[in-house]
Amino acid sequence: MLSACSQNEQDKGQAQQAQPKTVHDKTAPVQVIQPVYELSVPAELKPFEQVAVYAKVTGFVKQLYVDRGDRVRKGQLLAVLEAPEMQQQYLSDKSTEQQVHSAYVYAKQAYDRLVDASKTPGAVADMELDRAKSAMESAKSAYDASKAGTAHASQLQQYLRITAPFDGVITQRNVSVGALTGGAGNTPLFTMGQRDRLRLTLSLPEKHASSVQPGMHATFTVSSQPGKTFEATLSRTSGMLEPQDRSLTLEFDVHNVSGELQGGDYAQVELQLKRKNPSHWVPATSLLHTQSGTFVLTWDNHEVRRVAVQEGIRLDTLIEVYGNLAASDRILLKPSEEIQTGKTGSAAAFKTTR
Template sequence: MKSRNIALFIITSGLAAIMSACSTGKSEEANTGKEASAIPVVEVISPLADQPPYPLSLPGELKPFEQVDVFAKAKGFVKKLYVDRGSRVKKGQLLAVLEAPEISQQYLSVQSSERKLYENYLYSRQAYQRLKKAASKNGAVAEIELDRARAQLRSDSAAYHSAKASTGASAQLKDYLRITAPFSGTIVSRNVSVGALVGENNSTPLFTIAQQERLRLTVSIPEKHGHSVTRNTLATFTVSNRPGKTHKASLSRNSGLLDQESRSIAVEFDVDNRNQTLAGGEYAQVKLMLKRPDSTLWLPASSVVQAQSGVFILKVENGLVERIPVALGIRKKEMQEVFGDLTTEDKILKSGTEELEEGAAVQIKK
């Protein structure tokens, strides 16, 4: 009887051990499954190298192709005005005449002096030529007489040419009393009346003239778009006084210099305005179609994380997350241009999130 109880105890203990072992195995398998499910599964995408055209809207300003204030070079009184605001003028056209008696008197004086000195020069030249001819005969004229005549001729010649230069300067000053148009255009302002004293210390211009048959459309291109502007860049623009009407212009000038204050580059487009439908001074809403000079990298906008710590994308390397700081370029629909330490071979999370820390383990979705 005792031996039967011992055998029963052994069998019972064995069954308990087997059941315990089975229970332990199932528990370990469950833990392993939980650990595997804790690693997030992510979808990745590689950056796309592309060079797409893109639109850029900017404000611009229309300016006359040429504009200048016309001042009097000589001091005098306005004697006559031939144009007024709005007058169309041609280059060299007479705009006004000034009156300055002292200038006219000075011109007459130097002109009279020039004539007198010219007569002296002619007399000295004739006298020298006669003596020179006579000196060709031995002993007819003393050498000292010929030298004296030659010196007198040189003196009178110098005096005459000096007077001639003075007459020219005085004539130029007298010509300053005639105010002419420096180029063809429109008188946009007249600031004086007949009888007004102008010139020298008077800083008020007589007229302002502008060339509006052709206009300059000036636009400031932000720094990050500066290299996208080429000689073939075209502009379409609208102005507020002609809603719905679109105008076109081609690039004519690019300063190529980055303004240190605005961080922009000034460019100009020439606008044909022979029909005078546009006015200088108007503001315009300009649309440019630009293109990067080289291919750049693009990602879905959802890949970019903008956090307080900065802007970055999440790169997966050997199953671990790496945060790559990036700078943003242009955005086209759902795609974002990015600049940073990445290539077209990298694996980037398609949907970036701030919750994934640097070094976090992830599984790439198959």
Template sequence: MYQRILRNKSLLAIATVLILFFTACSPDEKNELVQKKDVKPITYPTVPVKFINPEYEISVPAELKPFEQVEVHARVSGFVKQLLVDRGDYVRKGQLLAILEAPEMNQIYLSDKSTEQKVFSDYQYAIQAYERMVDASKTEGAVAAIELDRAKSIMESAESAYNASKAGTAHSSQLQQYLRILAPFDGVITRRNISVGALVGTGANLPLFMMAQGNKLRLTLSLPEKHAASVKKGMQATFTVSSQPGKTFSAELSRTSGLLDQQDRSLTLEFDVKNPLGELQGGDYAQVKLKLQRKNSSYWVPTQSVLSTQKGTYIMTLNEKKMQRIDVKEGIRLDSLTEVFGNLSPNDNILLKPSEEIKEGIIN
């Protein structure tokens, strides 16, 4: 009974002290105590940075061009005597396209041929004279040595004159061949700029014909700089053109420019496209899909973790309660991930939702 009375007195004393303490506290101090009880530690959701090398797909515009395209000019001056093809005609390599006429050229050839025959006769006579001189020199004292040398010199001069004359005749003959306009490769005539009777030649800027190769095309595109390092030999591409809706074509990388264009900072890629049935046309615009992959792994973070501000682009790491801002440069985007380049390590933890208000330093 006595112990129970002592315990009740102790509880009453403690209650009295608490009442006096709270009564002595000011209202502000009371609120502060209540707030301290309600304050919870701030937590920041994080995810580990990814060091991976995924394959990704991009879509870029491109253009289909003829594999070969050329302006056909006349090598010599003359009048158009005959036209054998027109716009839209398919021709084979070496096929005759047009015939020119230049009567004065034929006269030059005949003159050169006649001169060649005369010089050849002189050359034959010089050979015979030298051979007779050689036979006579076998008899001692019959022919002076200087006469034999002179005959040999005349023969050699006649030979040189004959060779020069023969070359002149060949030149005239070759110029006559230029009166026949031939197709340089298999293709289609895309334009005809002349008519029969027109004067054409080296002084005319307008070509006789425009030709293009249609059974093989070049698919040309400009790849942005940030993807240039992902290009590899033999990579495949699929593309569509507006003139063939719903149809997809494929091609393999044939060549690149090797260097970035200094104006738009892009790498030019070319894909050779076989077109034996003529389904595709040179000049069509295409939309190309490429599957690319970096040569080495890189760092990837959630896209929402990248914070772009006036001061720059950065992410925030939280490692062992230490908050830190890391300046980064964005690479490519893949679904919800963004490639970043900066001072990162594979063990870093990245804030999911960074903010400019979050300060760097130790987090309690």
């Protein structure tokens, strides 16, 4: 009798193992929503305009009028160079211009006299008139070229005066009086940047790129001023992902008239993002991670279906997913690889929750 009972229990256990495992679990609907979510990203404050001021022509530094930290206005004189050979070149070109101009005036007068004489029939041959006209035009061309050469020499002299290209502050002074500048291995005389207006630049990860809204606002903090929060508005974006790190570059203009902020500070930016279109969201516990990928299990009409999805962003207990899902689908809140797909055979296998 003991042997027979033991055999019956063994057969019963094998029969239970052969049947598919039925898991009683709860389901929830797929949510199609368009929520606003927050994202914190690092950024950098830079001067709105920043430039290294070079000397265009070779010369010695004769006078410096500014130093590091000085505020300057657009067009303000920063330094003066000296190059005596430029003055001599200008005088030579000016003398040549006057000489060529005299030749042009003489050729024009000769041509005008021949034109007056040609009004008398037979007084001047046509060839003589054409020759005088050609000589006048040639002299005029030479005069124009000489005048352009003089203007070029005069313009080079203007480059000896170094002026500020915009309103800003001198951040570096790299030369001293008497230094030769503008030659090979040219070193900038100054570096200057705009301080009353800054750029807040950040790189937004690819999966958030479609959530950027035109004119969106942001708040940020800097480590040099703990406890203070600043605001900025989106001014421009590249519109294309950077191939190096697959990110979208955003720029916010920051008005800094008070001078509280410094160009070069690192900032932590809080963004309010929102997808342009509603997307599918499911509870984070409903994702099934396997070696072959990430899935959710849907239950409809007593049938369990495994749907491959890609994860998006996370918001509290919900996570955004992309896959072959519909708004009418219901998903298992606690999926398992042991749950068999296909017909469950019982409508009571899963409980519905909201």
